[in-house]
Amino acid sequence: MKIERVRFGMLRVPLATPFKTSLRTVDEIADVVVMVDTDDGRTGYGSAPATAVITGDTHGSIIEAIHKVIAPNIIGMEVGNLNAITDHIQKSIIKNYSAKAAMEIAVYDLFGQLYGAPIYKLLGGGESVIVTDITISVDYIDKMVDDAVAACDAGFETLKVKVGKDPEMDIERIKAIYTATADKALIRLDANQGWSPKQAVSVLRALEESGVQLELVEQPVLGEDIEGMKYVTERVHTPVMADESSFGPREAIELIRNRAADIINIKLMKTGGITNAVKIADIAGIHGIECMIGCMLESSIGVAAAAHVAAAKSSVITKIDLDTPSLGKYDPVTSGVRFEGPEIRITDAPGLGIENIDGLEPLDVANGAGRHC
């Protein structure tokens, strides 16, 4: 089975309610979809969103990096030589992690099809049902409380509450949600880099002193501020998780060495795909550090791939934030990994098990489509 060509599509799914973080507000999932075709008529699927404020990647940059650089480097290669292909993907261009992730996901999908096994089994196997949290967007307090209560009623037992807009308001937001959802849900916070180190310590200490129990706080300060992460980690009881501070294995090692975070959030769009995600989980495992697997606001194609990694690495990846399929008005993918409220069920279909993607709009990239968006 040889890689013959790469095609592109655009997939858009409206959200049930706008997704709001300290960094951005979004009202649709919009992914570049890559289809990697083989000489024996198979197709592997991968996808990537434009999360410019986190990864620096746009739809145009993802398409250009794949079309001009990554795809020409792997066309003609045997799918069975997975390690050689992922090596080519990673080394063909620096950064461009979302483009690399989309291509790795598609190639792993093909590798699974080649051997007739789901990706998680090829990664070592594991439990095929995992449980995700759900995000509560940052908003007016009443709206956040309503959203949190609705999420509990829908069966979610862990809420990932977005903060980082205004420290004083954030304290009130969390106290109100904590009271309204008492004993029904575990609360994790994500400030998306919105606080200074001193603000983070003051907000978290205020919450701790008022009896609010938090599972963890994600990325309290700027991603590049490793000293700031360490400052917060050393001064609060609440476990601190690195998200925007941790992209690939190198950043994970630096964070662990500096004791700048207690937990690492692995996302395929930051690691450049499955290979580095597994490496980070293994590095963290060696150091006794737990990980979360997370996602960007992205389609269920990329999230399905992350679910496979989570299932295979469950001894280290103990926290799951793979909720975007639940945030969309519908799931355009109706086979493979199933997203049913908090439960994510991985089927034993080969690779990702994707048979069809509803509403996928083909992009004629060779004739210039999509490369300027």
Ligand SMILES: C[C@H](N)C(=O)N[C@H](CCC(=O)O)C(=O)O
């Ligand atoms: C969607 C997921 N629950 C989440 O919150 N991810 C964000 C980044 C999402 C984005 O802006 O696309 C995170 O963990 O920071």
Ligand SMILES: [Mg+2]
């Ligand atoms: Mg985050």
